[in-house]
Amino acid sequence: xxxxxxxxxxxxxxxxxxxxxxxxxxxxxxxxxxxxxxxxxxxxxxxxxxxxxxxxxxxxxxxxxxxxxxxxxxxxxxxxxxxxxxxxxxxxxxxxxxxxxxxxxxxxxxxxxxxxxxxxxxxxxxxxxxxxxxxxxxxxxxxxxxxxxxxxxxxxxxxxxxxxxxxxxxxxxxxxxxxxxxxxxxxxxxxxxxxxxxxxxxxxxxxxxxxxxxxxxxxxxxxxxxxxxxxxxxxxxxxxxxxxxxxxxxxxxxxxxxxxxxxxxxxxxxxxxxxxxxxxxxxxxxxxxxxxxxxxxxxxxxxxxxxxxxxxxxxxxxxxxxxxxxxxxxxxxxxxxxxxxxxxxxxxxxxxxxxxxxxxxxxxxxxxxxxxxxxxxxxxxxxxxxxxxxxxxxxxxxxxxxxxxx
Ligand SMILES: *Cc1c(COP(=O)(O)O)cnc(C)c1O
Numbered sequence: 224x225x226x227x228x229x230x231x232x233x234x235x236x237x238x239x240x241x242x243x244x245x246x247x248x249x250x251x252x253x254x255x256x257x258x259x260x261x262x263x264x265x266x267x268x269x270x271x272x273x274x275x276x277x278x279x280x281x282x283x284x285x286x287x288x289x290x291x292x293x294x295x296x297x298x299x300x301x302x303x304x305x306x307x308x309x310x311x312x313x314x315x316x317x318x319x320x321x322x323x324x325x326x327x328x329x330x331x332x333x334x335x336x337x338x339x340x341x342x343x344x345x346x347x348x349x350x351x352x353x354x355x356x357x358x359x360x361x362x363x364x365x366x367x368x369x370x371x372x373x374x375x376x377x378x379x380x381x382x383x384x385x386x387x388x389x390x391x392x393x394x395x396x397x398x399x400x401x402x403x404x405x406x407x408x409x410x411x412x413x414x415x416x417x418x419x420x421x422x423x424x425x426x427x428x429x430x431x432x433x434x435x436x437x438x439x440x441x442x443x444x445x446x447x448x449x450x451x452x453x454x455x456x457x458x459x460x461x462x463x464x465x466x467x468x469x470x471x472x473x474x475x476x477x478x479x480x481x482x483x484x485x486x487x488x489x490x491x492x493x494x495x496x497x498x499x500x501x502x503x504x505x506x507x508x509x510x511x512x513x514x515x516x517x518x519x520x521x522x523x524x525x526x527x528x529x530x531x532x533x534x535x536x537x538x539x540x541x542x543x544x545x546x547x548x549x550x551x552x553x554x555x556x557x558x559x560x561x562x563x564x565x566x567x568x569x570x571x572x573x574x575x576x577x578x579x580x581x582x583x584x585x586x587x588x589x590x591x592x593x594x595x596x597x598x599x600x601x602x603x604x605x606x607x608x609x610x611x612x613x614x615x616x617x618x619x620x621x622x623x624x625x626x627x628x629x
Pocket of ligand 1: 336339364366411436439467468469477
């Protein structure tokens with residue numbers, strides 16, 4: 224086989240569709256988020272980032288930085304091994320206690336990322352519970368899909384955020400069949416939120432385990448940042464709560480929180496947990512400081528909500544179409560991969576505004592979008608510059624205006 228020609232033709236096909244991924248090279252500046260320097264070869268440009276998942280700016284919070292510096296100096300760079308062989312640092316254990324407490328669960332287990340926590344968590348549960356059938360929301364994240372696929376368990380897909388369809392599918396299986404229902408709280412591309420209580424009613428009716436991905440909820444929702452399930456008083460009804468330390472908490476890593484026995488079961492049988500070097504202790508300490516701070520401080524969450532609603536209101540005034548949703552994510556709809564990329568390039572080149580275009584396969588074709596993520600560290604001036612730039616490009620390209628139906 225001519226490997227080189229094969230790689231090239233596959234990549235050309237992606238380019239042809241206008242969805243070849245170009246990574247923007249930036250250097251974020253601690254203390255100045257959301258501002259960053261963009262690199263294009265030797266040239267640089269000051270930019271404002273409008274598509275970060277560091278939703279609350281915790282990646283530059285003084286308490287987080289201080290904790291990371293202290294533990295870096297105290298423990299050195301790396302963990303020195305897997306959790307099983309010499310890498311089980313005190314700071315990992317402290318972080319797991321903090322996470323268990325955050326979600327009101329007996330225990331928690333850390334992974335190197337949210338992706339790995341879903342892949343290993345779902346993969347292990349679904350493969351190790353004999354005859355387990357997994358019921359997966361149609362819009363679940365790639366990491367959940369891969370974990371379920373890896374388990375080789377039978378999978379049934381229920382209509383997105385539709386408890387009735389879930390009920391219908393669960394009813395096809397007798398009470399003797401072990402069932403695992405997997406879904407998210409906030410879906411990150413449309414920004415819609417699952418009807419958690421209704422889904423849990425259905426799970427309980429059928430004796431199914433529930434597994435929620437709160438990656439886009441933790442830190443942001445609930446009185447202590449425990450996520451949407453905390454806000455809605457549902458955490459104790461959920462079997463497994465999964466989250467990331469890399470988005471709202473601003474650092475890196477993933478976890479599950481559940482009963483002591485379930486966590487011990489995953490710890491014991493998950494290959495993706497046991498055969499991988501533990502997170503650097505400084506990372507664990509930074510995440511711990513972030514979680515602790517957000518348990519008591521509501522300043523970040525309040526200001527976040529304020530900036531999100533200001534951006535929405537100003538988009539509405541200009542008739543720039545965005546999906547109405549109850550979350551912090553603002554998807555501005557373009558509906559064409561090339562156009563989406565061109566608008567994004569133009570915003571960057573002419574206004575120093577960085578919004579990554581979101582194209583297929585992350586979202587369905589025809590729903591290409593710019594996904595705006597305002598944060599508490601965006602100023603009113605940042606917002607005004609964004610809105611002026613969007614208004615300008617919408618006029619220049621004669622893009623459709625008007626509101627999208629809820
Ligand atoms: C980003 C994301 C993950 C993965 O989390 P990382 O910590 O970034 O690996 C899992 N689930 C959802 C829904 C996500 O958006």
